[in-house]
Amino acid sequence: MTKPNAPRSLPRRMFLGGATSLAALAAASGTAMAQASIMDIIKAPRRGNWDDQFDAKSSRAVKQVATKVPITSQETVGYVERSIYQYQEIVSRGGWPNVPANEKLQLGNVSPNVRVLRQRLMISGDLDSTAGVSDSFDSYVDGAVKRFQARHGLPADGVLGTYSYKALNVSANIRLGQLQTNLVRLNAMSGFLGDRYVMVNIPAAQIEAVENGRVAQRHTAIVGKIDRQTPILNSKINEVILNPYWTSPRSIIQKDIMPLMRKDPTYLERNSIRLFDGEGNEVSPDTVDWNAEKAPNLMFRQDPGKINAMASTKINFPNPHAVYMHDTPQQSLFGQLMRFESSGCVRVQNVRDLSTWLLRDTPGWSRQQIEQTIQTGNNTPISLVDPVPVYFVYITAWASEDGVVQFRDDIYERDGVDELAMQTNYATEEGVQ
Numbered sequence: 001m002t003k004p005n006a007p008r009s010l011p012r013r014m015f016l017g018g019a020t021s022l023a024a025l026a027a028a029s030g031t032a033m034a035q036a037s038i039m040d041i042i043k044a045p046r047r048g049n050w051d052d053q054f055d056a057k058s059s060r061a062v063k064q065v066a067t068k069v070p071i072t073s074q075e076t077v078g079y080v081e082r083s084i085y086q087y088q089e090i091v092s093r094g095g096w097p098n099v100p101a102n103e104k105l106q107l108g109n110v111s112p113n114v115r116v117l118r119q120r121l122m123i124s125g126d127l128d129s130t131a132g133v134s135d136s137f138d139s140y141v142d143g144a145v146k147r148f149q150a151r152h153g154l155p156a157d158g159v160l161g162t163y164s165y166k167a168l169n170v171s172a173n174i175r176l177g178q179l180q181t182n183l184v185r186l187n188a189m190s191g192f193l194g195d196r197y198v199m200v201n202i203p204a205a206q207i208e209a210v211e212n213g214r215v216a217q218r219h220t221a222i223v224g225k226i227d228r229q230t231p232i233l234n235s236k237i238n239e240v241i242l243n244p245y246w247t248s249p250r251s252i253i254q255k256d257i258m259p260l261m262r263k264d265p266t267y268l269e270r271n272s273i274r275l276f277d278g279e280g281n282e283v284s285p286d287t288v289d290w291n292a293e294k295a296p297n298l299m300f301r302q303d304p305g306k307i308n309a310m311a312s313t314k315i316n317f318p319n320p321h322a323v324y325m326h327d328t329p330q331q332s333l334f335g336q337l338m339r340f341e342s343s344g345c346v347r348v349q350n351v352r353d354l355s356t357w358l359l360r361d362t363p364g365w366s367r368q369q370i371e372q373t374i375q376t377g378n379n380t381p382i383s384l385v386d387p388v389p390v391y392f393v394y395i396t397a398w399a400s401e402d403g404v405v406q407f408r409d410d411i412y413e414r415d416g417v418d419e420l421a422m423q424t425n426y427a428t429e430e431g432v433q
Contacts, residue, residue: 067400068214071201072189072393079399080183086125087176087405095172096123101165107158109137117141117160120168121148125403153204153408167407170419175397178407181415182397189393197389198237198354200325200346202230203396203408207325207348209357219354222328222347229412230344232394235317236387240355242373242380243304244314248273249322252343253295261290272303304379312374313351315358317390325390327351346392361386396420 069075090096099117103109114137121127127144145164146156152167160168193199199208202223209217224230228251248257260267268275268285275283276299288296302308311327321344328347348354352370359365362385373380396415399405410420 067402067404069400070199070208070210070213070215071204071395071398072186072193072199072391073213074190075401076398077183077186077190079401079403080179080186080397083399083403083405084176084179084183086403087172087179090123090172091176096120098169099160099165101162101169105137105160107137107139107142110135111137114141117145117168121145123172124148151404151406153406170407174417174419175407177417178397178410178415178420179399179405182395185393185395186398189391193391194389197391198358200230200390200392201408202232202392202394203411204406207346207354209354217353217357219351220349222342224342224344226412228343230342230346230392231319231321231323233319233321233323233390233392235319235390237315237317237358237390238384238387239316240358240382240384241314241316242312242355242370242382243377244308244310244326245304245379246302246309246314248300248302249343250295253300257300258290258292258295261285261288265290268300271307272305273300274303275300304377313348313355315348315351315355317387325351325354358384358388 069079097116097119099120100113103111103113105111105114105117112135114135115133117137118127118131118133118141121141121144122129122131126148127140131138131140131144142158145160146158148168149158149164150156152164154163154167193210196209196211199210200206200221200223201208205221205223207217207219207221208215209219257267257273265285267273275285275288275296277283278297283298288298307329309326309328311329313327315325317324323345325346325348352367352374355370356365356367359370359382362382365382394412394414396408396410397406410417413421415421
């Protein structure tokens with residue numbers, strides 16, 4: 001497929017138009033930057049509530065990060081190529097300064113560190129140069145910080161804490177390499193993927209439902225833990241199950257259920273999990289040796305209901321990894337900063353919206369019918385008339401038509417640079433759960 005040529009030249013000229021002012025800024029503040037030293041990143045306090053409320057709480061600048069262009073499209077490839085040229089220019093001019101991470105900064109603060117922060121945000125394009133350079137954390141800086149946070153997948157609260165500092169202080173050279181690494185991945189996925197398809201971007205913990213080349217829906221997701229990673233795959237969604245049974249994978253039985261049963265013999269009963277042998281006969285938990293080294297060769301099946309691990313919905317597609325997409329009774333997890341909590345499957349926020357979209361061409365399954373069926377509590381498998389392609393991808397950097405460059409942590413450490421696995425490293429070092 002021919003790549004677009006326009007993004008190569010015009011945006012480059014646009015970027016170079018501002019290069020002189022950036023160079024003057026760097027020269028004027030060179031002494032200050034040389035004297036600034038990087039202090040140890042302050043230890044993270046308890047994270048509190050990280051609810052996703054960007055639109056309600058942040059400035060208009062944050063809304064600029066939204067786009068209807070699918071992440072794996074030829075358009076996105078062109079935008080990333082343009083961004084690579086821009087970051088090459090930034091690197092060639094010395095990159096950006098490190099912002100000392102020795103104090104919590106927010107609207108209203110006055111500090112010499114804010115001057116460095118302004119310089120950092122101007123160079124990356126988050127703060128307009130007309131805002132000037134001063135020690136005041138004013139509304140201009142507040143909007144720029146929120147924009148920066150939003151495009152790095154952080155809560156856009158305008159407060160500089162541990163994770164924001166870590167993202168700010170990744171060098172321009174490393175960010176350039178991240179864009180180049182992901183350009184290869186995007187090129188591999190930028191062909192025709194279907195008139196309708198579902199795209200799961202694992203590092204972003206985000207789902208796109210794409211129709212006619214535009215994003216019809218976006219959903220926040222929960223993906224696999226570092227030690228139980230969500231796989232990269234291509235398949236077709238062929239079934240939606242309302243009020244599903246949940247059958248535990250062997251890994252969860254061995255790693256989770258066995259230890260829980262040793263501590264609390266009522267765990268299975270309280271969670272409506274029943275045991276069945278190979279012939280379909282129910283087996284009493286009292287007959288199982290829960291102290292055995294290996295889990296019993298039984299099926300662990302949870303009945304439908306509000307406490308079911310998949311809650312109201314399971315979305316199936318053939319794959320060798322035995323993973324699927326589903327609802328969850330733990331809705332609060334969608335508001336967390338780090339949404340890497342599953343055992344490999346993908347939990348979907350507002351899954352009924354996605355189910356309605358998937359079942360649109362399957363007769364008899366309007367949103368009203370879906371809701372009524374869920375209310376019955378009866379296990380109801382529905383085969384899609386037209387299976388919808390689904391792709392699980394690993395993209396940690398991309399860009400959009402308005403020049404906004406998005407970065408995400410390399411949670412599974414596949415980009416090859418330690419600094420990009422920020423949340424992973426911090427959780428390991430500091431015991432963050």
